[in-house]
Amino acid sequence: MAFEPTYLGKVTSVSGASVNIEVTPQIKSGLLIIEGRTHRVGQVGSFIRIPQGYNDLYGVISETSESPSNTDLDTRILKAELVGEVIGSDFERGIGQYPSISDEVHLVTENDLKKIYGNNTNGQITVGRLSSSDSIKVSIDLDSLVNKHSAILGSTGAGKSTSVASLLRSIVTNHQDNVLMPSARIVLFDIHGEYAAALGDISEVFSISPSEGERNFHIPYWCISSDNLIEFLCGQNENLRNKFNELILEDKKKFAREHPELNIKDYKITASTPLPFRLKQIWYDLTFVDNVTWKEKDKTDSPAFKEDGMGCAENLIPPRFTPPGTGSAPPFKGGPNSWSKQLDLMKSRLLDSQYKFLLEPSDWNPDKDNKISKDLDALVSEWVGSSKPITIIDLSGMPTARLELLLGSVLDILFEAAIWSRHLENGFKQNPILLVLEEAHRYLSSDNSGLAKQMVRRIAKEGRKFGVGSMLISQRPSEIDETILSQCGTIFSLRITNATDRNRVKAAMSDGLTGIVDSLPVLRTGEAIVTGEAAKLPMRFKFRLPKDGQFPDSQDPKVSQNWSLKYEESDFKDFINCWRQQDAKNKKGDK
Numbered sequence: 001m002a003f004e005p006t007y008l009g010k011v012t013s014v015s016g017a018s019v020n021i022e023v024t025p026q027i028k029s030g031l032l033i034i035e036g037r038t039h040r041v042g043q044v045g046s047f048i049r050i051p052q053g054y055n056d057l058y059g060v061i062s063e064t065s066e067s068p069s070n071t072d073l074d075t076r077i078l079k080a081e082l083v084g085e086v087i088g089s090d091f092e093r094g095i096g097q098y099p100s101i102s103d104e105v106h107l108v109t110e111n112d113l114k115k116i117y118g119n120n121t122n123g124q125i126t127v128g129r130l131s132s133s134d135s136i137k138v139s140i141d142l143d144s145l146v147n148k149h150s151a152i153l154g155s156t157g158a159g160k161s162t163s164v165a166s167l168l169r170s171i172v173t174n175h176q177d178n179v180l181m182p183s184a185r186i187v188l189f190d191i192h193g194e195y196a197a198a199l200g201d202i203s204e205v206f207s208i209s210p211s212e213g214e215r216n217f218h219i220p221y222w223c224i225s226s227d228n229l230i231e232f233l234c235g236q237n238e239n240l241r242n243k244f245n246e247l248i249l250e251d252k253k254k255f256a257r258e259h260p261e262l263n264i265k266d267y268k269i270t271a272s273t274p275l276p277f278r279l280k281q282i283w284y285d286l287t288f289v290d291n292v293t294w295k296e297k298d299k300t301d302s303p304a305f306k307e308d309g310m311g312c313a314e315n316l317i318p319p320r321f322t323p324p325g326t327g328s329a330p331p332f333k334g335g336p337n338s339w340s341k342q343l344d345l346m347k348s349r350l351l352d353s354q355y356k357f358l359l360e361p362s363d364w365n366p367d368k369d370n371k372i373s374k375d376l377d378a379l380v381s382e383w384v385g386s387s388k389p390i391t392i393i394d395l396s397g398m399p400t401a402r403l404e405l406l407l408g409s410v411l412d413i414l415f416e417a418a419i420w421s422r423h424l425e426n427g428f429k430q431n432p433i434l435l436v437l438e439e440a441h442r443y444l445s446s447d448n449s450g451l452a453k454q455m456v457r458r459i460a461k462e463g464r465k466f467g468v469g470s471m472l473i474s475q476r477p478s479e480i481d482e483t484i485l486s487q488c489g490t491i492f493s494l495r496i497t498n499a500t501d502r503n504r505v506k507a508a509m510s511d512g513l514t515g516i517v518d519s520l521p522v523l524r525t526g527e528a529i530v531t532g533e534a535a536k537l538p539m540r541f542k543f544r545l546p547k548d549g550q551f552p553d554s555q556d557p558k559v560s561q562n563w564s565l566k567y568e569e570s571d572f573k574d575f576i577n578c579w580r581q582q583d584a585k586n587k588k589g590d591k
Contacts, residue, residue: 005034006106008041008048011099012077019059021048021105023076032107037135039107044519045529045540046132047108048080050099056086057099058108058116060538062516078105081516083537084116091116091536110136116536127170128543131527138541140490142171144533146434146469149460149487152528153477153505154494159526161552163494163543164473165198166526168436170544172202172389184389185433187414189407192438193396197553198546203390206383208357208397215382217393218361221279222252223376224409226271228451232405233349234342240286247285251277255370274376274416276366279359283346284313290339293321293331304331314368316347354399358406380417383410384433404443408451411435415459418466428467435459440472441479453481460487478504489533495523509538516540 009023023042032039040046042064050057059080067077084093113136124139152167154160168188172181179202188195188203196205196214206217221229230244252275256264269275288303295302309320324333350359363373383391398406414433421427437444443452459470460483472488474480478500485508493505497520506517509531516529516538523529526545531538 004106005032006049006109008105008107009078011050011101011103011105013101014098017082017095018062019050019080019082019099021078021080023078025075034107034109037110038133039109040132041107042076042078043132043540045516045538046130047112047537048078049106049108049112050103051106052085052097052099052103054088055097056112056115057082057095057097058084058086058091058112058537060516080105086115089115093536125170126544127167127530128541131540131542134542138530138539140530140534141536142534145171145471145490146432147464148489148533149463149470149472150490150492150532150534151440151472151474151477151485151488151508152492152494153474153496153501154528155497155501156475157525157556158475158495158523159543160473160475160494161194161554162198162546163492163526163528164436164438165195165550165552166543166546167492168199168390169202169546169550179389181389182387183431185384185428185431186390186436187383187433188390188392188436189410189438190392190394191396191403191442192554193394194553195392196394198550199390199392201550202388203392204382204386204388205392205394207394214394216362217357218364218379219358219406219409219413220276220361220364220376220379221359222276222364222366223274223379223413224405225412225451228405228409232402233346234339235345237339237342239336240339240342243286243289244282245271247282248277251282251370255366258370274413276364276370276372278313278366278368278370280316280350281313281368281370283316283343283350284311284319286339286346287311287318287343288335290335290337290343291319291321292334293324294334295330295332297330297332299332299334303334316350355402376413380413383414404448404450404452407443408453408455411452411455411459415455415463415466415468418463418468422466430467432467432469434469434471436471436473438473440474441476444472444474444481444484445479446481448481453484457481457484460484477501477508480504482507490530490535491532492528492530493517493520494528495525496520 007024008027009021011019012022013020027041030041032041042061044061044064046061048059048061050059059082061078061080063079065077067075082095084091085095123142125142126137126139128138130136130138152160152164168186171186172184173179205214207214208217210216226245226248230241234240234244248271249269252273253266253269255275255277256262256266256269293304295304304322306320306322311317311319322331324331349355364379366372393410395403395407414435418428418433422429437456443450444456456470459468463469472480477485485504488508491505491509496502496505502517502520505520509517520529527540527542529538529540
């Protein structure tokens, strides 16, 4: 076998899963041509094969060095980490036996990889090509990628956005615009509004400020956890919270009674049940309870309104009452008169146009009679029922301070839908969903305790049972909660220059590939190391490059080119209009 063209050398030492290999002097260059295809010899991240009779051991080169010998020639030494073996025709992670000293070591060819991945390509998606051999395609297992969660990590400028766009396109198409997964359900939370440019042809795009071809994004407030909604609207006040929940529950029960086709019993309804209620009416009722005075001592049905002081819930006009009399003289004080600060905050939220997508959610907004044009099923259908396999939710227009609540609310809606539909044919258990979370470090840090983190943590632990997978994308893995990152079964690591981030990635990788992780700072743009459940072998590879017109809107500014242009006086009215309108796409301030 030493005369085979794939022969590299022999094993000289074995320590645990690490083996040292002495490269044969017959290989004088770093390049071999086998069956018309080029293979780089001794590249960190490339594969080796050690035959063991009917079995083959496989490893990944993690280190290369040169050791002086007793001859005039220096001997090259490779260090490799064993990662799996082919037993008969089946590949298994882990090893059941160790090589012996002087065992032969061979390069891994495309035929060897076919043994690893099997002849059946169902469930395998091609995401790029090996860095050590451009002729060998890199495939990953889609089932493991979605079910066991994943993360794409890389420093700014490492090609993260382009790689994400390429990966998602690889999942649903063959990069020739032929959709291979027409029933895929992928929801991409786009924090910076950059992916519509790359994936617009295969996705539905939802935005608070939609451009042409995009759809309006709404989150009905009545789908949000009542405690989180109350805190957002009114802040912290235990007495007010209790009364708020009481009024919510009452209005939801009223809605259920007026819609007998829902067949929901009163005792099953709680303040968190996703049923519509009238938020403006509740603000009015809370204002009434807080300020009411009564004409009669029994304080039942005779409020002491001022003339024309009944107010209007729909127009957020508060009721006005005659001040209480002195001593035992009417009117009689009824309310605590202690919630004015919280109710003023609630009113300001209801009047704030930047929260309109949440607090006045179009067809999902109950009218004064608590009737809605569309129910929750239509909302979920819009998000994950499109004929296009990817849904992009553009969160770039969301108020930054409330991103966690709003993102967490969408995750809450989708995950609750997955839980309660798990036994249905069209549920997420039978039709899984992948949630792609951009800028994960912003809301998943160890110090954070918001709704988004609570939901991602829950999805990471329980999502597989209900058909919900997650993919985290971040430039600062060291800031992501360790528990959440440890649940990611597959890690795609692009170039990472920060030592703290590299250590976190090293800890998250299940394979002992110290040498490969140490190469993270020198990866090329768009190049990554993938390890974990979806990759049968840890691989250093280059993502497919998108075609022209399919790159994310995240390119660096062309500083030297633009700064060298002839000076022209600037007119800043357009971007001031965008700022005032809270709409980066609306230059003229159009409604």
